[in-house]
Amino acid sequence: MQETIEHTQATIDHLAPVNRILEKYGYSPDKLIPILQEVQAVYNYLSKDVISYVATSIGLPPSRVYGVATFYAHFSLQPKGKHIIRLCDGTACHVKKSTSILSALYAKLGLSAEKRTTDDLMFTIETVSCLGACGLAPVMVLDDEVHGQCSPDKATELIEAIIAEEKKNK
Numbered sequence: 001m002q003e004t005i006e007h008t009q010a011t012i013d014h015l016a017p018v019n020r021i022l023e024k025y026g027y028s029p030d031k032l033i034p035i036l037q038e039v040q041a042v043y044n045y046l047s048k049d050v051i052s053y054v055a056t057s058i059g060l061p062p063s064r065v066y067g068v069a070t071f072y073a074h075f076s077l078q079p080k081g082k083h084i085i086r087l088c089d090g091t092a093c094h095v096k097k098s099t100s101i102l103s104a105l106y107a108k109l110g111l112s113a114e115k116r117t118t119d120d121l122m123f124t125i126e127t128v129s130c131l132g133a134c135g136l137a138p139v140m141v142l143d144d145e146v147h148g149q150c151s152p153d154k155a156t157e158l159i160e161a162i163i164a165e166e167k168k169n170k
């Protein structure tokens with residue numbers, strides 16, 4: 001029984017940010033997109049549970065909300081890491097060996113083209129086409145910070161610094 005109560009409390013705590021967002025938008029089905037955008041900003045992705053919760057709260061069928069979430073590339077239905085690494089694989093970056101950076105990051109984090117997020121949900125690696133900063137090639141964006149003329153060593157050092165910081169904050 002105690003376990004059930006704790007489980008329920010955990011669910012309530014987990015969904016508290018969603019409730020705040022739903023309230024902000026007056027539980028309006030017309031505001032579905034901004035609601036999903038803000039919910040995704042909290043959890044880094046949209047889980048099936050959260051999609052169902054949003055749908056029932058604003059009076060839409062979950063299948064409809066799921067359809068919207070899958071339609072827009074901006075939304076992710078897969079869990080993403082706390083730190084997002086975007087590596088450019090556009091032509092200029094590719095020529096300057098962006099793939100060697102990608103390989104180094106995959107090796108450092110135990111990831112691959114098939115597995116892009118670490119099990120501890122700390123890192124996700126994404127490859128993107130041109131980031132619009134070709135003069136700085138090869139370019140890596142780490143948590144929205146642009147790192148130009150990147151190299152496998154530099155990228156690995158940046159990741160190690162984050163890992164050290166996260167350990168300190170534990």
Ligand code: FES
Pocket residue numbers: 088089090091092093094129130131132133134135137138139
């Ligand atoms: S090709 Fe990488 S920034 Fe343009």
